[in-house]
Amino acid sequence: MLLNSRVASLFGVLLLLISSLLWPPAAQQVHAAPAGVTPGTLSQVTSFGNNPSGLKMYIYVPRNLAANPALLVAVHYCSGSASAFYNGSYDYVAAAEQYGYIIVFPESTHSEYSNCFDVWSPQALTRGGGSDPVGIMSMVSWTQANYNIDSSRIYAMGVSSGAMMTNVLLAEYPDVFAAGAAFMGVPATCFATGSSTNFWNSQCSNGQISKTAQQWGDAARAMYPGYKGSYPRIQLWHGSTDSVLSYNNFAEEIKQWTNLHGVSTTPALTDSPKTNWTRTRYGSTTAQPPVEAISVQGAGHDMSLAGMPAYAIAFLGLNSSDGGSPAVPPAPTGLTATAGNASVSLSWAASPGAASYTVKRATTSGGPYTIVATGVTATSYTNTGLTNGTTYYYVVSASNSAGNSSNSAQASATPTGDGTSNGNLVVQYKAGDTNATDNQSRPHFNIKNNGTAPVNLSGLKLRYYFTKDGTADMNAWIDWAQIGSSNIQIAFGSHNGTNSDTYVELSFSSGAGSLAAGGQSGEIQLRMARSDWSNLNESNDYSYDPTKTAFADWNQVVLYQNGVPVWGTQP
Incomplete structure (x- = not known):
């Protein structure tokens, strides 16, 4: 028994040695x-x-x-x-x-x-x-x-x-x-x-x-x-x-x-x-x-x-696995293209470790693409001087000192002259609550002014479209807003469109101030619930997108300036 025990122990040691040779602790x-x-x-x-x-x-x-x-x-x-x-x-x-x-x-x-x-x-x-x-x-x-x-x-x-x-x-x-x-x-x-x-x-x-x-x-x-x-x-x-x-x-x-x-x-x-x-x-x-x-x-x-x-x-120094030289950044994700009047506004998520981005365009899906902008340090770009009625296809790649990423997934848009986007005001959205079937809805917004002149918030109205899914009245609150909750008014309206029979409209008092050129409103946290606190079903709501857990441009929220739509597509 003693000999068998020693043999077993020796065999175990050999197994450990072989394991250490075959599977080094590389990960x-x-x-x-x-x-x-x-x-x-x-x-x-x-x-x-x-x-x-x-x-x-x-x-x-x-x-x-x-x-x-x-x-x-x-x-x-x-x-x-x-x-x-x-x-x-x-x-x-x-x-x-x-x-x-x-x-x-x-x-x-x-x-x-x-x-x-x-x-x-x-x-x-x-x-x-x-x-x-x-x-x-x-x-x-x-x-x-x-x-x-x-x-x-x-x-x-x-x-x-x-x-x-x-x-x-x-x-x-x-x-x-x-x-x-x-x-x-x-x-x-x-x-x-x-x-x-x-x-x-x-x-x-x-x-x-x-x-x-x-x-x-x-x-x-x-x-x-x-x-x-x-x-x-x-x-x-x-x-x-x-x-x-x-x-x-x-x-x-x-x-x-x-x-x-x-x-x-x-x-x-x-x-x-x-x-x-x-x-x-x-x-x-x-x-x-x-x-x-x-x-x-x-x-x-x-x-x-x-x-x-x-x-x-x-x-x-987190953009490498060992603290050494940076790795080539990953391809940008979340590329969106929004049509304007003779223009297309692009937005994408930042690629970790990227120093700049290259925007490429084609008039045929899948390319070949031509470069329209290099050295872009923002995560958005507006391509102007386009032909209304022509569909344009875009991809974006990221770069740093280590090299260039592959292209992003393609996004496309067809510029029109209907004035649905002036290329200056942009609405960003994120889902503050990704549970589509609980009793509250929490869409959050941020309004950006990409123009060269300030814009009074009091001239703007923002509409978020959804299905009411019942007869109970809707209530809404501004939980927090950088521009001040008291400067925002909330109203509900009826609508008949794709995945929407109701909209909630946010308007702004003069106390909200203005959006400086290149500025933004900061986060606006809206919360909605039925008066009887019954559960909602947001999964079929036009403006709802549970994948947007960080702010991103979203053209299914519509922004009006002095009564004229300047961002987004109404359902």
Whole structure:
């Protein structure tokens, strides 16, 4: 029996040796996922270590997990949640599948503080002091313990409250994070109140706190006393008309991070990668400088604009599976073509890692295509000077320093002279609720002005078409709007058309202001329900599209200007 046992043990060792030779650990898919974590879905982890403030942890592990994956910590906004941020972060999730990195989504449980993350208390602003940063770092440690994370490629990204936390994490744990991207944040320590229960610093939010670069740098260094190493790279974003976290905070962030990196506050490079964007780089002119700051003219407290995630992904260094040279970007997806008067407006989803796009056109389906525009840095393009009545077929490819992608799927449109689109005003739509049979409908909208002159919102009316599917009256509310819920009026009307017998119409008071040239309204969150709260059936609604979970141009929502249709096709 002893001999047999030894032989069996020896045989087992040989099997392990042979297995290691035949199946080297080149990809982590061969390892069993931790309990409760399903690759390709947002999964909750319920026990992850020290968590003094009771945060929740959610994780997205891609199906195509890299051998040594990077880790992105994605931190949501006030009133948000992990699932909402996940659903609104399609570009980051799609890139995770392409490049094999993991995303951790912390979730605030501070309902008494509007689910904001703690960036105000003394505990949160001291390394290891407690509160939310400690819980988030436990999530990072748990992920490192369960996956073969590349410790040199740990990043943070956040929006609003999450952007504030990104600043805090990078200043407090500079030895952990390699870089971060902060959308609409404030400098680390700016929101300090000296209290664990007073969560809002109005002086900071209103942009009334101004310090020298040295003072801001010293405030950040005091969060981790004695640290002598380098600080993470950071990309900062802010809208010039932000009324929630004042645009003044943008300049203060730049002061803080240029001081921490020991570089001049005078930009090494200034350019405009997209219309109304001003990008400044500090300390280097390369694609990954110590500090990069992007100001968006006319944008408010809304950083969901097309193209932003691709720039953040490239800056962080997530657009490769091993942190090396960027890979060729994937072909753009979601290409749509909308006919105008002698013009066609194109829109597509950003390709992770893309530096620019090439637009190609044909008059025969399937080509051959000719190039009509190169070096396009936006995710939209209007082709003008066309012949009304002729059908045009388009494809788009993406490019970066590694090469060119294949063509996108084809989209076509036939320009007409009927004035249904002036080529300037565009309606973007996303489904705030993708359950077509629950008792509420949540279409969200964004109106863009691609023209060269401002447009008064009070002259516009937006119509969303649907089937009422019953006799009960409809009720509607504006849950949130960047231009102010009180500036939007709601009315219902009857209609007889394809998949529609009713429309809801949004109109705007003078208090809504105007759309600047190149500007946008920002998100408008509409919610509808029957008066008896019975279930709806949105699956046959003309304007409903559950596949649009991020804002995209949608011509099945119609926009009128002074009574004339200027965008979309009425059913």
